[in-house]
Amino acid sequence: METSTSLTQSMQHITTTKLDALSRQQQSYETSKQRILGAAACQSTQAGKVKVLLDALEVHDIDAPANISKANVRRFLEQSRHDPSVPSALLREWQMTLEQALEAPSRKYEHASLFGRLVVEWLGSEALPLSDASSDSQDHFEHVGRKEMYDQRREWESIVFAEGSTSNPAAIKTYLTGIFGSTSKAKKMVKEPLEALREGMRSFKLGTFDTLVLQTCMTGMLKTDLLSEEKRKALVDFSNNSTLLQEIADVLNMQIDALENWSWGEEGVPVSVRRALNGKYRVYMDEEILQALLIHFIGMKWATHFRTVFGAFFHSGAWKQSSDNSLDGPARRKRQRFFGQGSGQSVRNERRERYQSDYFLSQLPELFDDGTDNYSEGSPNDDVKSPMAIKQSLLHLISTELLLNARLNRSITVFQSDFKWFGPSLPHATIISVLHFFGVPETWLKFFEKFLKAPVKFVQDGPEAQTQTRRCGVPIQHRLSDAMGEAVLFCLDFAVNKSTESNLYRLHDDIWFWGSSNASALAWESIQEFASVMGLTLNEGKTGAAKVSGDLDVVPHETSLSNRLPQGEVRWGFLRLDSSGKWTIDDQQVETHIRELQQQLKACKSILAWVQAWNMYVARFISNNFGEPANCLGRPHLDMVIEAFEKIQRGLFADIDLPGENVGEYLRVELAARFGVENIPDGFFYFPIELGGLGMRNPLIPLFLVRGESLSDPMVKFDEAFELEEADYYNAKQSYEDGTSISRHLRTNTHDNEPFMSLDEYSRCREETSIHLHGAYTALLEPPRSAIVEPTPDVRNADRKLDPVAYHRGRDVYEQWVLQLYGADIIRRYGGLALGEKKLLPIGLASILRSEKIRWQG
Incomplete structure (x- = not known):
């Protein structure tokens, strides 16, 4: 190795x-x-x-x-x-x-x-904040972490090494029986929903390893940030050795056969504190590779099984859809007499389908080979919607709902919260009680308890580190932990649905709800009851609510928030929701991250590490937290973010020992000072690495690509839908009165002289009936169309010369913009778009370095 x-x-x-x-x-x-x-x-x-x-x-x-x-x-x-x-x-x-x-x-x-x-x-700077130096490196940043790191470690230890005393198994059983024990079933279901759920749990089969399953596990683990870099590289070596793969599979199957004797071992599993990109510190285990593979395999098997069993419960008839703004039976039949059977395309159906596909048990994989990292701040996975993509879609969904309720002249209440230290504070007794209630076999409950009560020791404490046994919480970056957490929170999802007939939108333990004031209050009361019974604490710092009125003429007291709801602001990323339903940027939060970015960039001892830090922090993390462009946010949001990025760049290079006034000037000065190189073209900074550039990302380009096609007023989509709906009504009425309506010829004698329904009656319950409203709703959730970058002949021909096959596949619009902006200068200087001969450039090595997991300065 x-x-x-x-x-x-x-x-x-x-x-x-x-x-x-x-x-x-x-x-x-x-x-x-x-x-x-x-x-x-x-x-x-x-x-x-x-x-x-x-x-x-x-x-x-x-x-x-x-x-x-x-x-x-x-x-x-x-x-x-x-x-x-x-x-x-x-x-x-x-x-x-x-x-x-x-x-x-x-x-x-x-x-x-x-x-x-x-x-x-x-x-030459392996032990840098952006490198994955091994945990015993003397230069590793974790040895000299900030005060915040030590403070958070102490709090973590005070939670996980103490027994979860607030969790009462008897109370949990009573609570769950009250929620699940009286659920109705769909007509086609033979068994009661809870009975079917328990039967599904008892049907679990683990299976065994073969080399294909083993490689799938290895690929999934490499997408997480669990193992140290040394073990990650060993895992890559293992995956490329067919003989070794078979040997490992045989050993793991032997462990499965003797699973009742499995243990973590007596020495204790090394753990270390790492700083995440968002500034939080997390404690990671670094178990032995074969141990990690076995646990990952078991975790994936149970996670996919939970997804299947809980998904069946969702469709069992137990999960309700609100009857608010829905036609009753007589009204539905009358509408069918005049307009026939509807298309099924409605806002109500769209909500349910999106909830099921994007938010329901979003932490659990549907398939065994889904290796999505649930803690990633990164870009979306090709096959599965990434956690960040789901988080972005949540912002767009809330924004669209705010617009819709404003257009329908309805008030809407939004609240958010999460659980304080959810992973570390989840009581073991709570997990086991919930799984026992759902019918998980006793043999597996015993294994889960051994998994949870892991003996751990901090590598930062050196060779004399004390080994302590976890008594609370689940270890991070384990699929089995995700499965246990989702099983517990599934109970919360159903409790809220049962009390409100609406859905709780949840990303792990981040919870969101919106609806009428009364429904929101009921949902909040259900959440508080759940937290109390399960031994969890709600995070007051991330809890807030807002009521947005749909009528500008209402009296002030009607816009005030119910005292049954939490106080505090509603926030998404760096955005705050104001009382008018608009999102604004929290400048103070941005300033905090500018200072953090300054510290991270100053800690970089190489130019390429600096560029990688810029790309991850500014072009990805900060951009993500401003919210991706969408039609529902419109051009005002884009202009607000563009202005914010201007401030960030000015603030970054102010009052700091970084030369220059912007990114390009800084890099130009640094290259001259370190390597004696002058007259660097701007294209060198932004061109992709495969062309010999530094691959630095400009966060403003994606915004300008869509700004021209963005909506100056997103509400116009709903206005257009209402106009189309009204036109459909009058066309249908005219046909009916002229006797040319198909529905009139099909009507029975009983309703032969029935007058055509009124416009008010036709417009009632639009969310269930209007195909035009559905079209506007889905259109507002989409991103604006991107601009088409028109290549000049010199750039087009130079790009075609590089690789004719790749040229015909096409570049993404971001690269097209960069090549067109800087290409003419590069062609003049270098005779083409490539800044150097590919065989002479260590591009492959640079790509390897860029692809490694980033560990941030502590």
């Missing part, structure tokens, strides 16, 4: 070898170039100078500039020997252009040298 240190040394050796070869090629080319320029200067005629330069381009396989055809120039040179009509000024222009073309390889060699030195600099 190659350790992190030896791998780094190997990467340094590869880069150094490339740099040595590059230096020799560069020296050889520069000598040749000087000889060529000297030979051209010795020519007595202008045509002779051009011919020498043209021959040199072919010898060295240098592309001619876009405005020159080498074949044509040779023809014109031949003409000039006999025909004085070929202008001498044109020959001089060709000479200058070809001399510039000879400079392009020189610039590429210089760039390749700089790029290689940047990689060497990054490799």
Whole structure:
């Protein structure tokens, strides 16, 4: 197994070898170039100078500039020997252009040298805040963490090493019996919902390992941030060795056969404190690899089983859909007489479908090979909607609901909360009581208890660290922990649904609810009761409520929040919801993160690490917390975020020992100071790594890509829907009164002279009946259309030359914008869009470094 240190040394050796070869090629080319320029200067005629330069381009396989055809120039040179009509000024222009073309390889060699030195600099700073240095590294940031880290560790220890005394198994059983014991079933269901749920739990089968299952587990674990970098690299080595895979599978199957004897071992599992991108500190276990694989396998099996069994309960008839704003039987039949059977496309149905697909048990995978990291701040997974994508869709859903209720002239109350230290504080007795109530077999309950009561010791305390047994909470980044947490919170989801006939929108333990004042109050009371019974504490710092009126003319006391609801602001990311239903940016929170970003950037000892920190913190974390653009947020939100990013950049470089006034100036100054390189083109900073750029992300470009197509007033979508709805009504009424309506011919004699329904009656319960309202609702949840970046001929042709196959597949619009913005300058300097020859650039090594898990400065 190659350790992190030896791998780094190997990467340094590869880069150094490339740099040595590059230096020799560069020296050889520069000598040749000087000889060529000297030979051209010795020519007595202008045509002779051009011919020498043209021959040199072919010898060295240098592309001619876009405005020159080498074949044509040779023809014109031949003409000039006999025909004085070929202008001498044109020959001089060709000479200058070809001399510039000879400079392009020189610039590429210089760039390749700089790029290689940047990689060497990054490799030489392995023990940096952005590296995954092993836990015993003397330079690892966790050894010198901030006061906040030690404070949070002490609080964590006070929770997990104390018995969860507020959890009463008898009270939990009584509570759950009251909720689940009297549920109605759907007509097609044979068994009562609770009985079917318990039968499903008893049917669990674990299965065994084979090499394919083992590789799936390894892939899933590598997507998490559980193991140390040394163990992560070992896991990659294991996954590429077929013989070793079979041996590991055999050993794990032996452990499954003797699962009743499984234990963590006596020595204690190493744990360490790490700082997350959002500033929170979390305690991670670092168990032995085979132990981690076994637990991951069991966790995935139970998580997918819970998803299936709880999903069946959702469809059993026990889960209710509110009857508010819904037609009763006579009204539905009357509507069918006039308009026939509806399409089924309605806001009510859309809400239920989105809740089920995006929010119901969102922490649990549907399939065994779903390796989504539930704690990731990263970009979406290709196959499964990522936690961040779901969080963004929640903002868009709330915003659309606010608009809809305002257009329907209804007040709406929104509240949010979460549980304080949910993972560490979840009592073991609560978990076991809930699973026992649901019918999980006793043998598995015993295994779960052993899993929960893990002996742990902090690596920061050194070799004499004390081993202590966990008495409360679940370990982070384990699928089995996710399954247990979701099983408990599933009870909360159903309790709220039963009391309100509405859904609690939940992302792990972050909970959101909106509806009428009364429904919101009932939901909040259900949450408080659940927390009390389960031994959990609600987080007052993240709890708040807001009432938004749909009528601007109401008297002030009607907009006041019910005293049955929590006080405090409603927040999403860096946004606050005001009383008018608009989101505004919390400038104070942004200032806090600017200071944090300053500290993280100052801690970076290499340029590439600095760029990676910028990309993760600004272009991803801060951008995510401003909210992704959507039609429901409109152009005002985009303009607000654009202005915020202007402030961030000004604040970042103010009152700090970072040179320059913006990102580009800082990097230009640093490159000059560290490597003596001047006159750096802006494209170098923003071009993708595969073209030899630094790959720095500009958070403003995605905003400008959609700004032109964004709605200046999102409410216009609902206005249009109402107009279309009214037009449908009058067309239908006219057809009915003219006797041309199909529905009239199909009507029975009983209703033959029935007058056509009124517009008010037709418009009632739009959320159930209006296809146009459904169209507007779904359109507002979507992102604005992106602009089409029109490539100029020089950039288009240069891009096609790079890789014709990739060119026809197309670049994403962000890269198109970057290439078009900086491409002309890069083409002029380097003869194309590639800043260096790919074989001379250590691009692969840079990509490996960028792909590693980021560990933030503590």
